[in-house]
Each structure stands twice: as C-alpha cells, then as structure tokens.
Amino acid sequence: MTSPATFYDVFRQQGISRRSFNKFCSLTAASLGLSPAFASEIAHAMETKRRTPVIWLNGLECTCCSESFIRSGHPLVSDVVLSMLSLDYSHVLMAAAGHQAEAALEETRREHAGEYILAVEGNPPLNEDGMFCIVGGRPFIEQLQEMAAGAKAVVAWGSCASNGCVQAAKPNPTQATPIHKVIKDKPIIKVPGCPPIAEVMTGVLTYMLTFDRIPPLDRLGRPKMFYGQRIHDKCYRRPHFDAGQFAEAWDDENSRKGYCLYKMGCRGPTTYNACSTVRWNDGVSFPIQSGHGCIGCSEENFWDNGPFYERLASVHTPLGVESNADKIGVATVGVIGAGIVAHAAASALQRARNPDNAAKTGAGE
Amino acid sequence: MTIQTPNGFSLDNSGQRIVVDPVTRIEGHLRIEVNIDESNIIRNAVSTGTMWRGLEVILKGRDPRDAWAFTQRICGVCTGTHALTSVRAVEDALAIQIPENANIIRNIMQLTLQVHDHLVHFYHLHALDWVDVVSALSADPRATSELAQSISDWPKSSPGYFRDLQTRLTKFVESGQLGLFRNGYWGHAAYKLPPEANLMAVAHYLEALDFQKEITKIHTVFGGKNPHPNWLVGGVPCPINVSDTGAVGAINIERLNLVKQIIDQSRVFVEQVYLPDLMAIASFYKDWTYGGGLSSMNVMSYGDIPEYANDYSAANLLLPRGAIINGNLNEVHEVDLRDSEEIQEFVSHSWYSYADEDIGLHPWDGVTEPNFELGKNAKGTKTRIDQIDEEAKYSWIKSPRWKGHAMEVGPLARYIIGYAQNNPEFKEPVEKLLTDLDLPVTALFSTLGRTAARGLECVWAAEKLQYFYGRLIDNIRAGDTATANTERWDPSSWPKDVKGVGFTEAPRGALGHWVHIKDTRIENYQAVVPTTWNAGPRDGQGNIGAYEAALLDTPVDNAEQPLEILRTIHSFDPCLACSTH
Amino acid sequence: MASTSESSKKSQGLLHSLVSHATEVESPATKVYVYETPVRLWHWVNALCIVLLCVTGYLIAAPPPSVPGEASFSFLFGNIRLIHFAAGEVLALALLYRVIWAFIGNSHAHQIFLPPVWSIKWWGEVWHEVRWYLFLVKVPKKYVGHNPLAQLAMFGIFVLPLFVSVFTGLALNAEGEGIESLWYQAFGWVFALLGDSFTVHTIHHISMWVIIVFSMIHIYVAVREDIMSRQSLVSTMISGWRYFKDDKE
Numbered sequence A: 001m002t003s004p005a006t007f008y009d010v011f012r013q014q015g016i017s018r019r020s021f022n023k024f025c026s027l028t029a030a031s032l033g034l035s036p037a038f039a040s041e042i043a044h045a046m047e048t049k050r051r052t053p054v055i056w057l058n059g060l061e062c063t064c065c066s067e068s069f070i071r072s073g074h075p076l077v078s079d080v081v082l083s084m085l086s087l088d089y090s091h092v093l094m095a096a097a098g099h100q101a102e103a104a105l106e107e108t109r110r111e112h113a114g115e116y117i118l119a120v121e122g123n124p125p126l127n128e129d130g131m132f133c134i135v136g137g138r139p140f141i142e143q144l145q146e147m148a149a150g151a152k153a154v155v156a157w158g159s160c161a162s163n164g165c166v167q168a169a170k171p172n173p174t175q176a177t178p179i180h181k182v183i184k185d186k187p188i189i190k191v192p193g194c195p196p197i198a199e200v201m202t203g204v205l206t207y208m209l210t211f212d213r214i215p216p217l218d219r220l221g222r223p224k225m226f227y228g229q230r231i232h233d234k235c236y237r238r239p240h241f242d243a244g245q246f247a248e249a250w251d252d253e254n255s256r257k258g259y260c261l262y263k264m265g266c267r268g269p270t271t272y273n274a275c276s277t278v279r280w281n282d283g284v285s286f287p288i289q290s291g292h293g294c295i296g297c298s299e300e301n302f303w304d305n306g307p308f309y310e311r312l313a314s315v316h317t318p319l320g321v322e323s324n325a326d327k328i329g330v331a332t333v334g335v336i337g338a339g340i341v342a343h344a345a346a347s348a349l350q351r352a353r354n355p356d357n358a359a360k361t362g363a364g365e
Numbered sequence B: 001m002t003i004q005t006p007n008g009f010s011l012d013n014s015g016q017r018i019v020v021d022p023v024t025r026i027e028g029h030l031r032i033e034v035n036i037d038e039s040n041i042i043r044n045a046v047s048t049g050t051m052w053r054g055l056e057v058i059l060k061g062r063d064p065r066d067a068w069a070f071t072q073r074i075c076g077v078c079t080g081t082h083a084l085t086s087v088r089a090v091e092d093a094l095a096i097q098i099p100e101n102a103n104i105i106r107n108i109m110q111l112t113l114q115v116h117d118h119l120v121h122f123y124h125l126h127a128l129d130w131v132d133v134v135s136a137l138s139a140d141p142r143a144t145s146e147l148a149q150s151i152s153d154w155p156k157s158s159p160g161y162f163r164d165l166q167t168r169l170t171k172f173v174e175s176g177q178l179g180l181f182r183n184g185y186w187g188h189a190a191y192k193l194p195p196e197a198n199l200m201a202v203a204h205y206l207e208a209l210d211f212q213k214e215i216t217k218i219h220t221v222f223g224g225k226n227p228h229p230n231w232l233v234g235g236v237p238c239p240i241n242v243s244d245t246g247a248v249g250a251i252n253i254e255r256l257n258l259v260k261q262i263i264d265q266s267r268v269f270v271e272q273v274y275l276p277d278l279m280a281i282a283s284f285y286k287d288w289t290y291g292g293g294l295s296s297m298n299v300m301s302y303g304d305i306p307e308y309a310n311d312y313s314a315a316n317l318l319l320p321r322g323a324i325i326n327g328n329l330n331e332v333h334e335v336d337l338r339d340s341e342e343i344q345e346f347v348s349h350s351w352y353s354y355a356d357e358d359i360g361l362h363p364w365d366g367v368t369e370p371n372f373e374l375g376k377n378a379k380g381t382k383t384r385i386d387q388i389d390e391e392a393k394y395s396w397i398k399s400p401r402w403k404g405h406a407m408e409v410g411p412l413a414r415y416i417i418g419y420a421q422n423n424p425e426f427k428e429p430v431e432k433l434l435t436d437l438d439l440p441v442t443a444l445f446s447t448l449g450r451t452a453a454r455g456l457e458c459v460w461a462a463e464k465l466q467y468f469y470g471r472l473i474d475n476i477r478a479g480d481t482a483t484a485n486t487e488r489w490d491p492s493s494w495p496k497d498v499k500g501v502g503f504t505e506a507p508r509g510a511l512g513h514w515v516h517i518k519d520t521r522i523e524n525y526q527a528v529v530p531t532t533w534n535a536g537p538r539d540g541q542g543n544i545g546a547y548e549a550a551l552l553d554t555p556v557d558n559a560e561q562p563l564e565i566l567r568t569i570h571s572f573d574p575c576l577a578c579s580t581h
Numbered sequence C: 001m002a003s004t005s006e007s008s009k010k011s012q013g014l015l016h017s018l019v020s021h022a023t024e025v026e027s028p029a030t031k032v033y034v035y036e037t038p039v040r041l042w043h044w045v046n047a048l049c050i051v052l053l054c055v056t057g058y059l060i061a062a063p064p065p066s067v068p069g070e071a072s073f074s075f076l077f078g079n080i081r082l083i084h085f086a087a088g089e090v091l092a093l094a095l096l097y098r099v100i101w102a103f104i105g106n107s108h109a110h111q112i113f114l115p116p117v118w119s120i121k122w123w124g125e126v127w128h129e130v131r132w133y134l135f136l137v138k139v140p141k142k143y144v145g146h147n148p149l150a151q152l153a154m155f156g157i158f159v160l161p162l163f164v165s166v167f168t169g170l171a172l173n174a175e176g177e178g179i180e181s182l183w184y185q186a187f188g189w190v191f192a193l194l195g196d197s198f199t200v201h202t203i204h205h206i207s208m209w210v211i212i213v214f215s216m217i218h219i220y221v222a223v224r225e226d227i228m229s230r231q232s233l234v235s236t237m238i239s240g241w242r243y244f245k246d247d248k249e
C-alpha cells in the first residue's frame, strides 16, 4: 500500500494547480462564513490529512438526505467522495452488497476505531424489537449502536435522525426514535431539515475535516453557523411582514407581488435553518422564494404542528371536533358570555323578587 | 421440492440458498434470497422488504391539504411523484379543477423527476453492475477517446481528458482508501466491457454525478427546493408575474430562462451521454438475456402527463395507459382504479393482518395493520434472521394484484404498452434501438430491456420538457397567468364524506393514492406504489411478483459474488421506502 | 360608632403566607383597608397592559388586511408587535413588582398567589361559594379579602396563565433578540421545558384565551357584587377601603 493521500495530494492528482487549490480554500472559507484568514488554515489542513473514513448508515428514512447530499454544488459531491473523505459505507452509493458490504463496516470499525465519522440518515424503530427496520437480518438499532461505539463523532442527518421526522409523527406506530435517544456517549451533531440543504451537509462535514473539531453547537446540538437563526430573521420578505403586507390567498395579487406568506401559514418565524440565507440547490431558491410558506421542516414536531396552512396548530378537543386555539377561545368566550348574561338576568330576577335577601349578601370578590 | 405457481413459474427451493442483505445501490432496505441448483441456476427467489414506517397510519385524521407533504416523504428519490399523486387524489375527491398553467408546471416537475431519476439510476445505481472500475485503470486513453468520439458528439472526449481521469483514478486506488468502490466485485467474470469502455463509463459516472444536481434546479424554481419541493392542492404554489411590479418575487422571465437553459442542457446530456453509453454498454451484453420475469406476460401502466388540465382519460395522457395480460400484446385492457374488483392488495405473505386474509382489499377499503411474525421454517431468531420462510409471512411489502394478476410496472411496462398500442412515440425508438443492436423484439423482455426502456424514456421526458416549456410560454404570452384555484380551499366548502383517487407514472411505474375524506379530515389513506407491485411477495394463491419472477432461471457465475442478482434487481430501480411506506 | 380596622400592614413572610386562609369575618367593621396602594396601582396597570396585549396579540396571530404602498413605507405590523412587546415588558416588570409586594404587603397581598389548596376547610368554603353563585345558598359568608372561590379562580385562571404568558412571551422575545443574546440566556430554558418554538407560540396563544375568559368573569362578578352586595368592590380597587354598607350601628 502506498502512503496515504492527503486532500492536497488528491487535488494534485486531479491536476489542480496550487493557485486553484488556494482559490478553492478561500471559497470554502467563504461558504462556511469564515473570514479569508481561514483560507490558509484550510489549505494547511488539506495538505496534511489523510482522508477521514465516513460510515453512512440508513435507518427508517426516505433517502432524501442522501439525495440532497449529492446535490452539493460547492464542494462538488464528486470531489467530496473522491478527494475529501473516504465514504466507506453507504447503501445508496457503494459498489459492494450483501456480506461484502457488511465486511466494509467491520473493517472500518477495526482499522479506524475512534477515527471515523458516523453519519446517520434516518432513525431506529424500537417497537417489535426493532424489526421495522432490518439490515442483514438484524434490527437496524444493533448496527447503529455497534458503529456508534467506535466512532469519533456522529452526524445526525436530517430531521429523521435529529428529531424523528415523519415516521415519528403521531401515532408513531414503529416508535421511530431520534438517534440521540439511543446513542448517549458520543458527540452528536444534528443537521436537521427534511432534507437539510446540500451545502449545509457538505459544509458541516468539511468543517470537521478541515478544522479537526466539531462545529460550535446550539442548545439542541445543531451547528450554530447554519441553525443559529430563524428563516424569518433573514427572510427577504421580512419588510412586507413588518409593513403588514401579506398574501391573503393563493395566487392573489399580493402573492404575485411577493408579499409575506405569514397568513398562508408560513413557519419561518419558528424555524431555525439556513434556507433564507444559503438557499437551496446552489442558491437557486428556497420554499418562500417559490411562493410556498416554510413548513418548519427542520423543527422538532413539525409534522404534528399542522395544518401547514394555518397560523395555529389544530388541536383535538375531547369532543373529537377539530379545532384551534382561536376557535376554541372564541367559542369559550361565547359560552362564558352567554353564561354571564344568564347569570346576570337570574341575579336581577332574584333581586327583584327578594330585595331583602339580597341586602344580606356580602361575598367580597 | 418443485412447485408450479399459478402464474406459470416453477420454483425449487432444494438447492444452495444465497442471501443478499443488504441489497445496496437502491433506496431503502431490501433482502433477496435465492436457491441455486447444482448448475448454479436460480430456481427459487424470495424478495423481502425489510422496512416499514406506517405513513398510511400516520395520515389518518390529518388535513387532506397537508397530505402531499407527508406522502412526499414516502420517498426522497422519486421526490415529488407522491406529492403530485396526493394532490390529484384530494382534488379528485373534492372535485377541484386546476388552472392550465398548474397542469403544465406539474408536468414539468414530473418530467424533471423522470429525467433526473433515470439518469442517476443508470450511472450511480446500476452502472457498476456492468462497468468494472478497476479495469478502467488499464485502458488506453487514446483508444478511449476514439471510442467516445465514435459514439457521440459530447465534447469532453479528448485523450487528455481521459488520461487525467485515469491518473486521478489510479492515485485514488493507490491511496488504499477505496471508499465507495471498496469490496466491489471487480474482476468478476461477468464483466464484459473492454477497459476503454469502462474508463469512458467511469468518466460519465462522475460527469453525471456533477450534472444531475443541475436538473433538479427546475424543481427548485417552481417548488423552492429539491429534494421535496412544495406542492399545492388546487394548483401550484408559485405565482406567475412576468410584467408587473414585484415580479422578482414570482416566476418571471429570469426564472423562465433558467428553466429553459437547464431543460436544454439536460436534453443534450441525455442524448449525447446517457443514450450513447447505454447503447455502447448494451452492445457488449447482448447475450446476457436473463431477467425477463413477468415482463413478457403481465404489465401495467396507469398513464400520466395530462396534456391539458383536468382530463385524466387515456386519450389526454402522454404516457400510455392500460394492462397486458398473458403476453397478449394484441389486447391492451382498460384499467379502472375505482373498480373494487380490479386493484386489490393481499397480505397473506406480508407482515400485516386483515380480518380475512384470503381476500384482497381495494385501496379505498384498505387496511394497514402491522403484524410481524416469522414462519416456522425460518432459520435464526426473531432478531437475527439467517433464512426467511417464504411459506409464511415474509415481507413488509403487500402484494397488489390487478384482477388477481401479479403485474410488472415501470418504464419497460410503459414502453411495451405504448408499443402494443402502436404509439409511434414509443414504438419507433424501441424499433430503432432493436435494429441498432440487431436484436429481436423478444429481447425487450429482459433485464437489459428494462434498463434500455428507462434510457429511452429519459430521452422522451427531456424532449417533453421542452414541449411543456413552450406551452407555458404560450399561455403566459396569451395573458393566462393563473396558477391556483382556491374556490375549494376552505374546508367548510367541502362535502361531508367523499373519496378520491390520484395516479401518476412514477419513474418506477404505476403509482396510485386513494383517499377517503370525512368531516374535512382524512378517514383513510392508501398508497399502492410501483415497488409494491414489483417487489411484493407471493399472494395467497402462490403467484409470485415481478422481482422473484425475474430472478428465476438466471445462472450465477459465483455464488459468493452474486453480481447477476444485483443486475436484475437493479434493473427495476428498487425503492423500498416507497414500497412499504 | 362605626368601627374601623386595618388589616395588618406588617410583613407576613413566606411561612405565614403558606398557611394563609381567606379571612372570613363574622361581624366585620364597617370599613376595612384591604388593598394597599401598590396592589391598586398594579391592578390597573396590569389591566391596561392585558387589554393592550390581548388586542395586539390577537392581531399578531391574525393580522389585519394588507396595507398598500411599498413595504419600506409602512411599519404597521412592526408597530403592532412593538406595542405588544412594550406592554409585555411593562406587564412582566409589574408582575415582578407585585410578587415582591406579596412578601411585603398585608395579608391580602399574597392571597392570589397562594390559595391553601391543602386545606379541607378551605375547599368547603369554595364549595359554599359555588353554591352561592348558583343561587343554592341564601346567606353568603363575608370575607374581607377575596372569597375562597375568587381566590381559586384568580390563582388558577389568572395568576398561572399570566406567568405562562409572561415566560413564554419573554422566551419568544428572546428568539427575536437572537440565541446569542442575554435575553436568550435568561429565557431560552422555556424551550427546553415546553418544546419547539411553534409549540411555545401555541401555548402563549392559548394562555391569552384563558386570561380573556378570566377577565370577563372577573369584571362581571366585580360589578355584580358591587350592585348585589352591600359592600364596596370597584371603589375598593380604587381607594383600597372596603365599606360594608349594612353593618351600621
């Protein structure tokens, strides 16, 4: 076996000049929101490092996270998998299958113990002994725990791994469980979103590879650099929100003018993600720019906070009638109001009939 | 023991059992088991879907206007097709008519998915079954260049280009970190391409990887993101404003130009890279004729791509609609998704329970109730399965049947039906392909036929993208900018108790969603998905499904490296998250 | 001679307040000093803030029809939110001040914060009041401060939801200030307790309706009692003195 290739070696192998290598480093710095001074740090890191093995596991999910990942425009995903890291296991892309595929897991676990990054797409179901998701004849949860044990760090891709996502929406028939609830002893970087933005995904990985550390995380374990602000905080429609200019119906005059989508149920004010800044697919657009409100896809519980087109979540009242806080509020106010009128009438009646008795009352309120 | 299935296959599970689990380069979790006889021929095949999430259960009680978002998460690979099927089902139930522009934009979204999904499938999920990456290291770059130039006008074909790539690849392999290519069946005797063809294919594997992300930007323009763009019951969410103040916040001329550019580039890529590669690779595998399975007998398509809005009759659908049974190409049957006797799902071999498992349920009356149990002949334990017992329940996939028949769906089914209907859009390219490769029509009914049909369809879809782009421009020019009908947006305007069905032709085949809406909420929701049709287990009668049928009678060169199984299974483009949902 | 008494002005301390009951009186003086100036002041500031908060809060969730013109020309919705936040901060500070006063003020000052729910006798009195309001009891008991039912209502459907409103409101405000802000460090824990931001909005919103319902009942009962009973109610919240109109010599 020849000496291990570094990022830079691999760049050279691709016939990339020193100059464009440096340019790549400064672009990387810029795309990570870092000052140009970091470019040399990145360059240094890339020149000296062996490619970090990445094991990518799939549990209960829809594979949109893998699909999103391969949409990365900067860096290009072909460069990521050939030059920046060593994707040693991925159901979606790997050549090997069956026991040869499982052998790759074993090998990485043995040869790179404590060095590899475990990237998890999807989550383990806990009901039925985990048999709602079977890999190699065994429940996915076992594979997950085995691979987590030897990992240096764990990346939770998407809302499935981070929050449970759609299969964990009520009544969560399989008891699909976000991975931080089953992996307790490893640092977990949550990259929520359904799916997360491609450049955010590659950004998080390259951050760890180039700086050799975990990005600073927020209270929920999400990288602050991408999840520190709400969609609403950087939404380009925000001036319309502040002015009080809203789309009132689909395809009305106001939506054609690009007014704020708040009244159409936009969850931007309660959603932490980078869509309004990084945007999607190389910066082409993001949900709001294309006329649909944010549905809050990077937030915990977002599936159960519907309907997506109403500002208020619908709640199941004991009577089984669908409702929301305002409807219940107005109804209660109506009932109480009627009660008050009736009570006032009864009081007046009683007072008229029996002025003497009333005189004795004295309950201080 | 040899058994004869009612649908005409003979199964023998006495030989050596081979297990492939996980099947990779697919979406989701699939397990395949086969028995091979002493000549290494597959005599029994068992397809097991090994994941279930319960979306149909989760959808109950929700707002039907949200259903598209839930069902879209059935799959991130065929992203959008479930959402489209869902809004169609809800619109059908509530009798909502959508504007012409909405229909056009939806078609553009759906065709974009077809182009993208087929391209990614061919290069990234399927190609390594035919292409030996390691062999590419010994190719002559000059000869590779000549080969590339002889089959296509694609400009990236100089000797220097291939030399650089080869150097990169060599260093990559020498680094000892093979990453994705680790433990592949490199050097397997079933690989037939010369090193030059392998090198060219690897180059296009990487080019396609970089290019596929461009195609999806069409979804991003209209739906805000990909995967999982946004949809809307009643139309599409993106308004059109090309001339007035505020246009920058909507579909405007800049956005349209972007879409046009991507459509044009996609067409070039598909015609100059994908199709020539497909032909070149196929020409080396002409004698690998296995994997036909059900395709020569029972195929079905619901049809899709309504040319004009709100008309879902066969005459208005650009993709063919109909069913062929018992291999009779002279008769294409009408398919009625509303008829309770036509489409039914059975669970006798699936990990679900019905009150009466001898009967099938039409999706409007469908039930999804998990029931995991292994048969008594299964080997291993509950949580360590060594061998499946296919006599018992053995898959998370249900068994859908059309009038009792197991059907194959997908691009090949669509092309066979289009061919049988003498539709020139489908028949002519098939005939050209067969002539160019010098193959008989029967060659279609095979693993390669499936792979070829997908390539032809990709070309067709890219062309149709241009057509619908033109239609969109015409409409806007004529002053029609409507994108949504909101008459029935408010749930208070809905009937109390209604049912609807929506369908599409997803990349992998016929997809239907059946919804029952009661008191403005989802009472029942059932999806019957292409991979459910193809990968489903046996039914109570013993009819086997398309995957199992296609694997039979295939020789396996090396039981330790069952490349042949991967080839045939991959030719269906499996999507397990879809199949079980 | 009209007898005049004053409820103890001395600080009662936390321990005392823990066992404090509503003060039922057999034969009260004609005039009692019940609500000290800080309580009265708080009451009216609080009432004003709540009216503002309910109006602006409702509009935040269901904004008025769009305004014409360029966005940069108008700040209508921004101002609605601004009034809400300002009133919210005043209300929060006033509540803090009221809580402090509960420790310092007279025995009535902490009644609404600490109903003696552990006391069986007290529940009996609550039941008595319920029957009184349902016209099932002919002769009411007399209380100097809040009657037990009122005390329970004030605690359950006013004080608690008010705290919920305030903490969720401050947490939502902290999100606007940003997760790096001091605000967020002070109130971000609310999200850890209650869940995602959307859920916190929902809870904040629901608490508004609870407070509205309380206010309706409260105002009705205050006015009704003022008319029906022979003791002062509304003026008590203005002057601090409760007059018992019948208990003359």
Ligand code: HEM
Residues within 6 Å of the ligand: A269, A311, C050, C053, C054, C056, C057, C058, C060, C061, C081, C084, C085, C087, C088, C089, C091, C092, C162, C165, C166, C167, C168, C169, C170, C172, C173, C176, C201, C202, C204, C205, C207, C208, C209, C211
């Ligand atoms: C009686 C007290 C209060 C009432 C009735 C009230 C009512 C409301 C209502 C109904 C909403 C709309 C919630 C939604 O559906 O999104 C709201 C939002 C809000 N309130 Fe309050 N609120 C109260 C106190 C406070 C306080 C003390 C603060 C803190 C300063 C506060 C800060 C906020 C904030 C930051 C929002 C979110 C505004 C936005 O998202 O634009 N509120 N309030």
Ligand code: HEM
Residues within 6 Å of the ligand: A364, A365, C039, C043, C046, C047, C048, C050, C051, C108, C109, C111, C112, C145, C146, C147, C154, C158, C215, C218, C219, C222, C223, C233, C234, C235, C236, C237
């Ligand atoms: C948003 C509206 C209001 C709220 C939230 C509110 C709340 C309160 C609270 C919490 C108390 C107990 C004070 C304490 O013991 O510290 C109280 C007492 C009182 N409030 Fe209000 N109040 C409101 C409006 C009004 C109005 C409009 C009136 C007059 C019509 C009124 C009349 C009174 C009276 C008379 C008392 C004293 C009752 C007694 O003597 O036991 N309140 N109120």
Ligand code: NFV
Residues within 6 Å of the ligand: B027, B075, B076, B077, B078, B079, B081, B082, B506, B507, B508, B509, B511, B529, B530, B531, B532, B574, B575, B578, B579
């Ligand atoms: N099977 C399937 Fe799908 C497709 N095509 C959808 O309906 O893949 Ni994810």
Ligand code: SF4
Residues within 6 Å of the ligand: A061, A062, A063, A064, A065, A121, A122, A157, A158, A159, A160, A161, A165, A166, A193, A194, A195, A196, B073, B076, B228
């Ligand atoms: S997070 Fe969303 S996009 Fe990613 S796998 Fe889960 S359902 Fe799919």
Ligand code: SF4
Residues within 6 Å of the ligand: A231, A232, A233, A235, A236, A237, A238, A239, A241, A259, A260, A261, A262, A266, A267, A268, A269, A288, A293, A294
């Ligand atoms: S569109 Fe959504 S995120 Fe943007 S300003 Fe309006 S509410 Fe906020």
Ligand code: F3S
Residues within 6 Å of the ligand: A193, A194, A231, A271, A273, A275, A276, A286, A287, A288, A293, A294, A295, A296, A297, A298, B225
């Ligand atoms: S729905 Fe998701 S994609 Fe972004 S704008 Fe909202 S977080």
Ligand SMILES: [Mg+2]
Residues within 6 Å of the ligand: B056, B526, B527, B528, B529, B580, B581
């Ligand atoms: Mg189904």
